[in-house]
Amino acid sequence: xxxxxxxxxxxxxxxxxxxxxxxxxxxxxxxxxxxxxxxxxxxxxxxxxxxxxxxxxxxxxxxxxxxxxxxxxxxxxxxxxxxxxxxxxxxxxxxxxxxxxxxxxxxxxxxxxxxxxxxxxxxxxxxxxxxxxxxx
Amino acid sequence: xxxxxxxxxxxxxxxxxxxxxxxxxxxxxxxxxxxxxxxxxxxxxxxxxxxxxxxxxxxxxxxxxxxxxxxxxxxxxxxxxxxxxxxxxxxxxxxxxxxxxxxxxxxxxxxxxxxxxxxxxxxxxxxxxxxxxxxx
DNA sequence: GGCTATAATGAGAAGCGTTCGCATTAGTGT
DNA sequence: ACACTAATGCGAACGCTTCTCATTATAGCC
Ligand SMILES: [Mn+2]
Ligand SMILES: [Mn+2]
Ligand SMILES: [Zn+2]
Ligand SMILES: [Zn+2]
Numbered sequence: 079x080x081x082x083x084x085x086x087x088x089x090x091x092x093x094x095x096x097x098x099x100x101x102x103x104x105x106x107x108x109x110x111x112x113x114x115x116x117x118x119x120x121x122x123x124x125x126x127x128x129x130x131x132x133x134x135x136x137x138x139x140x141x142x143x144x145x146x147x148x149x150x151x152x153x154x155x156x157x158x159x160x161x162x163x164x165x166x167x168x169x170x171x172x173x174x175x176x177x178x179x180x181x182x183x184x185x186x187x188x189x190x191x192x193x194x195x196x197x198x199x200x201x202x203x204x205x206x207x208x209x210x211x212x213x214x
Numbered sequence: 215x216x217x218x219x220x221x222x223x224x225x226x227x228x229x230x231x232x233x234x235x236x237x238x239x240x241x242x243x244x245x246x247x248x249x250x251x252x253x254x255x256x257x258x259x260x261x262x263x264x265x266x267x268x269x270x271x272x273x274x275x276x277x278x279x280x281x282x283x284x285x286x287x288x289x290x291x292x293x294x295x296x297x298x299x300x301x302x303x304x305x306x307x308x309x310x311x312x313x314x315x316x317x318x319x320x321x322x323x324x325x326x327x328x329x330x331x332x333x334x335x336x337x338x339x340x341x342x343x344x345x346x347x348x349x350x
Numbered sequence: 351g352g353c354t355a356t357a358a359t360g361a362g363a364a365g366c367g368t369t370c371g372c373a374t375t376a377g378t379g380t
Numbered sequence: 381a382c383a384c385t386a387a388t389g390c391g392a393a394c395g396c397t398t399c400t401c402a403t404t405a406t407a408g409c410c
Binding site for chain 2 (some may be wrong): 148150152167169170176178180182183186187190191193194195196197198199200201202203204205206207208209210213
Binding site (some may be wrong): 129 | 366367368369370376377378
């Protein structure tokens with residue numbers, strides 16, 4: 079029940095929020111833009127304003143339900159926060175997205191932050207390339 | 215002489231391009247937005263349109279004279295391309311930027327790309343944190 | 351050194367993703 | 381069920397960037 083998840087996150091269980099959470103959970107695409115979510119709602123016959131989609135996604139992010147990424151291209155991409163951190167590798171031709179987690183890289187980043195005198199708060203790592211299919 | 219650098223890069227040596235290259239070379243800030251460059255021109259009493267600054271920076275990027283980065287915040291940041299690759303660590307409080315290069319991370323990225331079947335073309339890595347000064 | 355073909359510029363309009371303002375609507379706790 | 385308040389939808393506005401197009405400057409040739 080999504081209402082429970084929302085309330086646990088400290089958010090009122092409104093219809094738009096439930097519907098948006100639903101889209102994020104049931105959509106085949108793990109990584110969606112606000113526009114993607116909006117279109118999915120419209121296709122489902124739901125009446126939700128685009129501004130609300132943006133607002134709700136931002137609230138979800140603040141509540142830790144969702145993560146926001148900046149895959150090149152100026153717009154934000156959201157994905158459900160499953161709790162496990164990972165980074166992304168993307169195909170510059172077809173837009174395919176794969177996920178990975180590398181302990182060596184994570185560790186080196188902390189090392190570097192320490193060397194430079196920073197108290198690390200986050201990082202963003204994207205590898206761009208051409209996927210297997212697009213190489214042929 | 216900047217005119218030579220521009221011609222070598224296959225670009226006509228126009229006044230705006232020379233002035234912009236000059237700003238990039240002489241400004242104390244290594245990392246500048248288009249707006250930063252524009253303001254520096256104005257402060258120097260130069261008459262260059264903002265649209266031209268954007269156009270020229272994009273051309274410089276295509277010519278390999280300059281690199282474009284997407285430090286959070288929606289706008290592009292440019293820096294002279296010195297030929298040596300590096301990544302960035304930024305202070306989320308004061309905006310300070312430091313540079314680093316880590317062979318271990320670079321190598322792991324290629325490893326990951328290979329494992330995932332990607333032909334790597336580039337990557338972007340930003341570490342965010344709080345710098346020494348801002349920690350106090 | 352001038353002349354011409356052509357590419358570059360400047361100014362403002364337009365584009366795009368995102369946020370804001372405000373009147374209306376809906377959830378919550380009683 | 382009610383009232384209090386927060387959330388919504390709509391359109392306008394935003395910030396950064398790109399486009400359009402008339403004007404201007406550069407490069408190569410005479
Ligand atoms: Mn992901
Ligand atoms: Mn740099
Ligand atoms: Zn691909
Ligand atoms: Zn700082």
